[in-house]
Amino acid sequence: MFRKKWPWVIGVLVIAGIAGAAYSRSRQDEGTLVTAENVQRRDLESLVSASGKIEPKRSVNISAQSMGRVTQIGVREGDRVKTGQFLLLIDPVAAQSVVRRDEAAVAGARTGLEQSRVTVQSGRASLDVAKQALKRQQELWEAGLTTRETMERAEAEVQMRESDLNARGQEIRTREEQVRQQEAGLTNSRYNLSQSRFESPFDGIVTRRNIEEGENVVVGTMNNAGTVLLTVADMSLIEAEVEVDETDIPLVQIGQKATVTIDAVQGKTFAGRVTEIGNSPIQVAGQATGARTATNFKVVVTLDEAAPEIRPGFTCTAEISTASKSGVVSVPIQALTVRELEYDKAGAVVPRVRPPSASRWGFGPPPATAAPALPTELPVGHTRKEVEGVFVIRDGKAQFVIVEVGIAGERYFEVSSGLNEGDRVITGPFDSVRSLFEGDATRENTPTPAK
Numbered sequence: 409m410f411r412k413k414w415p416w417v418i419g420v421l422v423i424a425g426i427a428g429a430a431y432s433r434s435r436q437d438e439g440t441l442v443t444a445e446n447v448q449r450r451d452l453e454s455l456v457s458a459s460g461k462i463e464p465k466r467s468v469n470i471s472a473q474s475m476g477r478v479t480q481i482g483v484r485e486g487d488r489v490k491t492g493q494f495l496l497l498i499d500p501v502a503a504q505s506v507v508r509r510d511e512a513a514v515a516g517a518r519t520g521l522e523q524s525r526v527t528v529q530s531g532r533a534s535l536d537v538a539k540q541a542l543k544r545q546q547e548l549w550e551a552g553l554t555t556r557e558t559m560e561r562a563e564a565e566v567q568m569r570e571s572d573l574n575a576r577g578q579e580i581r582t583r584e585e586q587v588r589q590q591e592a593g594l595t596n597s598r599y600n601l602s603q604s605r606f607e608s609p610f611d612g613i614v615t616r617r618n619i620e621e622g623e624n625v626v627v628g629t630m631n632n633a634g635t636v637l638l639t640v641a642d643m644s645l646i647e648a649e650v651e652v653d654e655t656d657i658p659l660v661q662i663g664q665k666a667t668v669t670i671d672a673v674q675g676k677t678f679a680g681r682v683t684e685i686g687n688s689p690i691q692v693a694g695q696a697t698g699a700r701t702a703t704n705f706k707v708v709v710t711l712d713e714a715a716p717e718i719r720p721g722f723t724c725t726a727e728i729s730t731a732s733k734s735g736v737v738s739v740p741i742q743a744l745t746v747r748e749l750e751y752d753k754a755g756a757v758v759p760r761v762r763p764p765s766a767s768r769w770g771f772g773p774p775p776a777t778a779a780p781a782l783p784t785e786l787p788v789g790h791t792r793k794e795v796e797g798v799f800v801i802r803d804g805k806a807q808f809v810i811v812e813v814g815i816a817g818e819r820y821f822e823v824s825s826g827l828n829e830g831d832r833v834i835t836g837p838f839d840s841v842r843s844l845f846e847g848d849a850t851r852e853n854t855p856t857p858a859k
Contacts, residue, residue, distance in 0.1 A: 413574055439849030446802055447831040452817035454731040456659055458707065460650030462670065462722040464641035465710070466610065470541045472498060472625035472634050473603040483638070485617040489608040496606050497637055498625060499767050503601040510711045519584035530577045535569040542566050556733045567693035612642040615720050646711045648680065651690060651704035659730040660685055666709045666728040673717060683729060686710035700721035732817045738820040739811070743798045743833045747808060757810075761848045789830055797826070799834040799844050806834060806848045 476498040483495055542562040548554035616639035625635045629691065634681040648668045652660060660682060668678045686706035709726045786792065797810040809831075814822030827833070834841055834850065844850075 410781075424707055437729075439851040440806075440840050440844065442801075442834045442850050443836045443853050444832045444850075445740055445835050447737060447739055447744070447827050448831055449824070449829060450820055451734045451817055451821055452732065452738060452820060454728055454815040454817060455470065455660070456652060456656045456728045456730050457725060457726045458650035458656075458728070459723065460648055460653045462718055462720055462724055463647050463649050464615075464643050464720055465645035466612070466642040467500045467615070467720070468496065468608055468609055468640050469636045470638040470640065474498070474600055475625060476500075476502070477624050477626050477666070478605065478619050478621055478637075481617075481619070481621050483614050483617070485614055487610060487614045489610055489614060489640065491610050493608045494605070495608055495614075495640075496619070496639055498604040500601055500604040503597065503604050504599040504730045507594070510590065510597045514587065514590040515592050517587040518581065521580065521587055523569045524576065524580045524683060528573065528580060531573040531576045535566070535573050538562070538565040538569045548553070553601065570831060577817065579668075581637055606637070608640055608729045610642050611641070611644070612640045615639045615641045642830070643718070643720075644714055646714065646718055646731070647683070647725050648706050648711065648726050649708065650708040650724070652707045652728075654689070654703040654710050657685070657707075660707055660728055661730070664728055664730060666726050668709060668711060668724050670718065670722050670724045671721045672719075673715070676832075678711045678713065679717065679725070680709040681712040682707060684709040693855050733815060736814065736822045737827060737829055738817070738822055738823075739798055739827065739833050740821060740835045741821055742814065742838070743835045743841070744796055744811075745798065746796055746819055748792055748794050749810075750786065751791045751793060752787075759785055759788070798840060800827070801832045801834060801850055801852075804849060806844045806846070806850050808844075808846055 425455075432489055443528070478496060479499045480497040481495075482493075483489060489495070541566070544558075545554055545559040545562040547560050549556070619635065619637045625637065648666075662682055662685060663683045666680045666682060668680055670676075670678070684707070686715055688705075689703045692701065700752050707728070709728070796813065797808050799806045800809050801807075809826050811826035812824045814824045816822070834844070
């Protein structure tokens, strides 16, 4: 019984196979399933996006110049301060005693200088008396009324008084140097005393306070950083310091507009401009020598407005407008593909059509796969070149068109040549675009109406 039915079973299976192959062929004949979009004119803006942190234009770390104990603090973290406002005081007793000691030393040096000046006046008077006595002796010598010994004694007295006057003049200069030296020491001690009292250098906000009353401060040395007591930041001018990738840095220029979004300030954006571009890459701490890592450059965007709610250290993202064009022909980014084309001796493109091939069962072409590489050997005079282009649907078939692209927007590329407004370009799926050949039949999944 079963043997009688066996030929019928085989016949049904053969018929089913033929029908399936025919259906498959019919589907293949309909073409590759793709999505497409009309080429049209759009306003494009090329943006470079980078993340970073909010920093003030001016920020000062206040550190101690001398050791001591903090005796008074006049501000808290987050307080707004004015120029010259009192911040904190380090115990000034030791510095005050040094100032008093140096003041006494200056006073003593000045007293010694005045005494030396008095002795100079006395020496001049003695010299005048000796000169008058010598003159009288010379007159008596001419009249023969005195002895040579007496006149020589008068001459020696004048010379001795002159030497004494010169010595006292040198002593005055020494005393003046001593006064200047003591005054310099007094200036230094007064400066050290002034360093025990800290005042705000400008209007700003106390963004950090690392000290409490009663704590001792440490002075920084070559190998040991000193204690940072306070940090005062001028928030009237706010900057966003972002890290831009090396591939984007050539597009960034001083003065370009930017939009900054701050993670801590939801629902609000801030306008700004590029004010600084780093010339050297950002050095990563702890990076091994010779390690291959991403290279970023610092770019500073200065915000156009002040915002009281912003604090230094907030994370942010800046979108820098590097170029913009209005009403340019554009295509979706996903439509752009790269092909390696073959050129003949005359420079014309040699079309790449799909090679004929039978399916597994001998019916119809096989399913589409990635485009195979070009043959290794080229005819004499032929060359290869990688070009950018898009596939355009013309008469229901895919045609590869070489294009020149301009600026890149968020979703579209500018096309400067190769396409016309109204052309229908294939946008996907990615596998379909990747496997298309020149002249392949296509059918759209869901046609997208022109906007």
